[in-house]
Amino acid sequence: MYQLYYSPNACSLATQVVLHELGHKVEIIDKRGVTNFNEISATGAVPALKDNDAVLLEGAAIMIYLLEKQTTPMFSSNPIERAQAIEDIMFANATMHPAYSKLFFISSLDIDDTAKKIALNAAADSINSLWNIVEQRLQENDFLGGDHYSATDIMLTVYSRWNQFHPVDILLGERTRNLLEHISNLASFQRAIANETKQSAIYEA
Template sequence: MYKLYVRPGACSKAINVLLRDLDQKVEVIDARNLEGFKSISPTGAVPAMIDEQGNVFVEGVAIILHLLEKHNSAMLPKELLKKTDFIRWLTFANATMHPAYSRLFFLNSVVKDEAEKANTMKAAAAKVSEYWQIVEDKLNKQRYMGGDQINIVDVWLAVYAGWNAYFPVEVTIGPKAKAMIADVQAMPSFKAATESEKF
């Protein structure tokens, strides 16, 4: 059984969903205020995972690639160009979209002046919307980020989309991306992961 350290609704939820899609047993642990968590994840960030042999894994992309390869998932393409494209979108989600949302969280919590907050958050939301347009453009050619089947990139993006409710500014998501998100949210594994994080 895997031990997965999460914060409810955080990006670690994507790993929670993935483990279920891979038919793996998982113990979901709330990392909030967990004493000694930095001995597992030195940055204090989630996700963090421990496997049956006691190996510790941190950083979302590394965990995802490890799990897909270990469990021989068809989600990870064998052909080099397709694998590179998959990793490209995986890193887009992790290294482009996630930091853009992190800026919104930062501004929302740190900027106290309401006029300044409105202006800076509007600009930050526009950048997130710009990234969602890149997703929309991709989905104009195919139903999901990897083709005709939902993959972990779709799941990760759907988790991020749920964060829009936390902000007093609008993030624009196109109709194709909204349809993809709805399909992900309807997955039994996504619903089970959501339920498991109600600590």
């Protein structure tokens, strides 16, 4: 059985959703209750996934590990489509996520309000340009994964929930909003959110 270390509302929510989608049983563990979490994840970041004796780190690597282990509509076996799916996961994890991380970083700074507002708006501009790329990609398909949603669609939906934490205007196109709504309403997504509000426990897929 998998053990997933998470922080509430963090990117680890996407890992939990994908575990549910793949039909796995998972124990989720709030990292705030783990003493010496840095012995599990040297950077202190979530997600961290335990698969028996193996500890896996880095959200993108964990996604690809899980998707490669079984057949799933979230990960095509066609080499080109699979390469596109990996590119999309990296776009989410290494481009969109860090763009949002800047918002969290700026918000945490003890600087004057005007400087903070300018910095937050600049960070929001770059996030908006990334969501515009997503909107362009969605002109022919409902999901970045094509007809079926992908791990990337789930990751982006988790990041979009961070908009509410910052006093900036994040602009989402209509097709992007439809995608986010569809993913948010998945039973796996709803269950993952509910699980995070409960104490550490084992959750069936």
